[in-house]
Amino acid sequence: DVKVTQSSRYLVKRTGEKVFLECVQDMDHENMFWYRQDPGLGLRLIYFSYDVKMKEKGDIPEGYSVSREKKERFSLILESASTNQTSMYLCASKTGTAIYEQYFGPGTRLTVT
């Protein structure tokens, strides 16, 4: 089974802090994604990566950056956390073939105070 793990289930940070959210997948997937989930808004794509060191902006990249130095690991970075970034963050991965099913991690609930 595909396994996608995220470094923390719950995280509390202060405004202005630099925050790292880590995601690791164990199926040698080429593509990885970061989504943000908010009540009443569904999931919105922040960034995705289709290969090591390659990244593309999603629908809501403002205030975020990403890093993919190894194939299995995709990090989401909040350079200076703000209260409006309080949310659930979901990581996902998929194979690079034409099968579009994505496999999700358990999510990180981030609270910025």
Added chain:
Amino acid sequence: AQTVTQSQPEMSVQEAETVTLSCTYDTSESDYYLFWYKQPPSRQMILVIRQEAYKQQNATENRFSVNFQKAAKSFSLKISDSQLGDAAMYFCAYRFIGGGADGLTFGKGTHLIIQP
């Protein structure tokens, strides 16, 4: 741009009954995939069912089936013999068939409550 609309923020059904969750989408593409994902409380999001737009036959997975109406751009999920474990947020999602590693486009979700 593609959009996915789930018009039912919340649905409630008695255990053992059948419930249908609605999803409509807007796209100019002719080839695409549609998905239903389930997110149980505090648990991982998992794929329930997938439909390829070029297939006329509706997808089924045990108690879960879809009603795919391509012309109407409608993709509803039917859950038969509802069980307590079906209680979750359900998200409809879309992805066109083509290059790139773009993410899925999701609806806002439907919260399904199962009454014992």
